[in-house]
Amino acid sequence: MLMLKNLKQLIFSVEMKKKKGERNNNSILLQASYELFIGLNVILWRKRHRLFSLISAVSGCLLLLLFAVSVFTPPPTATEHFLSHHLSAVKKTEVVESNFDMVFQVPASGGTLGRDLWSSSQSKFYYGCSNASKSFQSADMKTHPNRYLMIATSGGLNQQRTGIIDAVVVAYILNATLVIPKLDQHSYWKDTSGFAEIFNVDWFISSLSRDVEIIKELPRNEGKAWIPRSMRVPRKCNSKCYQIRVLPVLNKKHAVELTKFDYRLSNRLETDLQKLRCRVNYQALRFTDSILELGKILVERMRMKAKQFIALHLRFEPDMLAFSGCYYGGGEKERGELGALRKRWKTLHVSNPEKVRRHGRCPLTPEEVGLMLRALGFGSDVHIYVASGEVYRGEETLAPLKALFPNFHSKETIATKEELAPFSSFSGRMAALDYIVCDESDVFVTNNNGNMARILAGRRRYFGHKPTIRPNAKKLYKLFLDRNNMTWDEFASKVRTYQIGFMGEPKEVKPGKGEFHENPDSCICQANGLKTPQEDDESSKERKEGAEVSDEQQQQQQQPLEEDPDWTDIFYLDKELPDVITKQEHPEVEGFFSD
Incomplete structure (x- = not known):
């Protein structure tokens, strides 16, 4: 009986421990669940707190921004004034950049000026009027025998024309017979044309027959060719100058050739000689x-x-612009192109190209x-x-x-x-x-x-x-x-x-x-x-x-x-402009600048 009783107590004890263990496990589980619940609540609270803080911060920034805008933004009229001023400045800049913008607009028509563009009212x-006066002596009365004047012109066609005109007047001054002038065939242009290939030589001789005796070529002297004395007279030589410098040589040698004959006669002469110039220029040179x-x-x-x-x-022409030293605002490209051409004139120097144009020389x-x-x-x-x-x-x-x-x-x-x-x-x-x-x-x-x-x-x-x-x-x-x-x-x-x-x-x-x-x-x-x-x-x-x-x-x-002097004639005038230095002549380009 005692053994049975002890066995029951042992079973009871085991069951009690088992139940106690289950209660302990439940307690642990409940404790863990509680702790988990508390942890989750803490986490959720922290997230809500952070989100609220973020929302609060953003809201605060927005409030500050709105406050700043309200304080510093100018009234609408001021903004409109600024935009208007800015657009006006842009428009002004555009006008400066374009020759054909709002202000400087070139019209297609010439407008109405109230005058005739195609003629002079006066x-x-x-x-x-170039007829000779009664006191002007005719060629048959004043031409001396065995006095022959030859000239060699220089430059382009129109500069040679001035030389031909003046040659007739010089022949009259010297009482000499004029031989048909030689045209320049060695200048820049390399034109091989003779006088008779450009001008009507027969008309030239006949129309001036009363003023100066003119022949086509130098005659022979006792079967021999004349050997003319070559000489050059100063620029703008007047009547007295020719009589002093050339006449003695002409009397001695009988034939004289005046070389590089351009602008060698004075601009101011007596009226009858000026009228002779006009008869040559406007009537004889055809x-x-x-x-x-x-x-x-x-x-x-x-x-x-x-x-x-x-x-x-x-x-x-490029050569003309390079020689003149004129500058037209083309930047480094223009300076480079014209500067390369200028190198052919090593002795030519222009110190201030802009000054040249300001003086009206370009x-x-x-x-x-x-x-x-x-x-x-x-x-x-x-x-x-x-x-x-x-x-x-x-x-x-x-x-x-x-x-x-x-x-x-x-x-x-x-x-x-x-x-x-x-x-x-x-x-x-x-x-x-x-x-x-x-x-x-x-x-x-x-x-x-x-x-x-x-x-x-x-x-x-x-x-x-x-x-x-x-x-x-x-x-x-x-x-x-x-x-x-x-x-x-x-x-x-x-x-x-x-x-x-x-x-x-x-x-x-x-x-x-x-x-x-x-x-x-x-x-x-x-x-x-x-x-x-x-x-x-x-x-x-x-x-x-x-x-x-x-x-x-x-x-x-x-x-x-x-x-x-002008740029086109600078070589022919033997003059130096203030900003130009030339130390020697350049015959290969002289004619180019003479037109």
């Missing part, structure tokens, strides 16, 4: 029939295109010529004949002029290659064709003051004062620089003012001023009693308005040639 009161015929055809073709046309003599660009013409009243419908050589940068440079005047012509565009073939290899003959068209044009314009410009200006004065426009380069230079700072109307008004005295009007140059071939005042006569009072008043008003410009013009561009 020209009918003046006419050419081109050959073949040149005249094609020249006439070119003029007729221009007339078929337009009743009236402009002829522009445009000199803008030719106008094609664009500047176009703007000048538009400002003077010529619209885009006007036809232009352009006489030029190679233009620096070609079509790129010509494009602005063609945009302003699309009716753009040249001898190459209005004549066939077959028609030009007999002339195209000879620069002098091609220049003669341009000379004819420019002379016959209704308005002649030049961008330079070279020999062709001067010769044609004088001729057009002699034959009726046809409009001849030469740029007042010194004044226009500043205007072209500032044109984007003004309206078109302001620009055009200033151009018209500056050009008073540069339009080929009668009496715009004082007698005796300027180079004679440009201003042959001794050969222009005035009709008496033909002006009406109204015309007198208009003429007086015009002179008054242009007085300041005309006086300046006479000082800067109409002085005697020896005082006013």
Whole structure:
């Protein structure tokens, strides 16, 4: 019984331990679950706290931003004012960058100026007069036997023309027989043409037969050829100079050849000698029939295109620009290109190219010529004949002029290659064709003051004062620089003012001023009693308005040639400009700059 009792107690004890173990396990489980619950709550609380903190921070930033905007933002009117000012500044910048923007807009038409662009109202009161006076001795009365004068011309066609004209006068001064002049065949142009291939030699001899005896070649002396004495006279040598320097040699040697004969006769001579110059230039020097015929055809073709046309003599060759030292704002590319060409003249130095252009010594660009013409009243419908050589940068440079005047012509565009073939290899003959068209044009314009410009200006004065426009380069230079700072109307008004005295009007140059071939005042006569009072008043008003410009013009561009050399003639004038130093002559390029 005792064993059974002990066994029951043991079973009871085991069951109690088992139940106690289960209770302990449950307690542990409950404790773990409780701890897990508490942990989860802590984690969730922390997340909520962090999210709330983040939301609070963001909200605070937004509130601060709104406060700053409310404090520092200007009122709407101030913002509009700023934007308006900014846009205005942008527009102003755009205007400066473009020649054709809102302010400086170039019109297609020339406008209404109340005057005739194609003629001078005063020209009918003046006419050419070059007949000799009664006291002028004829050739048969004064020519000495065995006195023969020969000359060798120099330069391009028009510079050679001045030499031929002056040679006749020198022969008259020396009472000598003139041998037909030799043309320059060794200059830059390498034109092999002789006198008879450009000029009508028989007409030349016969038309001057009363003034000077002229022969085609030097005669033989007792079966032997004369050996002429070669010599060179100073620039601007007057009558007394020739009588002192040349006449003794002529009496001794009987034949003298004057070399490099250009601008070797004084600009100022007695009236009868000046009139002889005019008879040579305007009557005796006639081109050959073949040149005249094609020249006439070119003029007729221009007339078929337009009743009236402009002829522009445009000199803008790379070599010319390089030699002159002019700078046109093309940056390093231009400096490099022209600088490379300048290296051929090692002794030539230009210290201040910009100063040269400020002084009016540089030719106008094609664009500047176009703007000048538009400002003077010529619209885009006007036809232009352009006489030029190679233009620096070609079509790129010509494009602005063609945009302003699309009716753009040249001898190459209005004549066939077959028609030009007999002339195209000879620069002098091609220049003669341009000379004819420019002379016959209704308005002649030049961008330079070279020999062709001067010769044609004088001729057009002699034959009726046809409009001849030469740029007042010194004044226009500043205007072209500032044109984007003004309206078109302001620009055009200033151009018209500056050009008073540069339009080929009668009496715009004082007698005796300027180079004679440009201003042959001794050969222009005035009709008496033909002006009406109204015309007198208009003429007086015009002179008054242009007085300041005309006086300046006479000082800067109409002085005697020896005082006013231009770039195209610098080698021929034996002069040095302030910014140019030349130590020796360069015969290979002299003719290039002489036109």
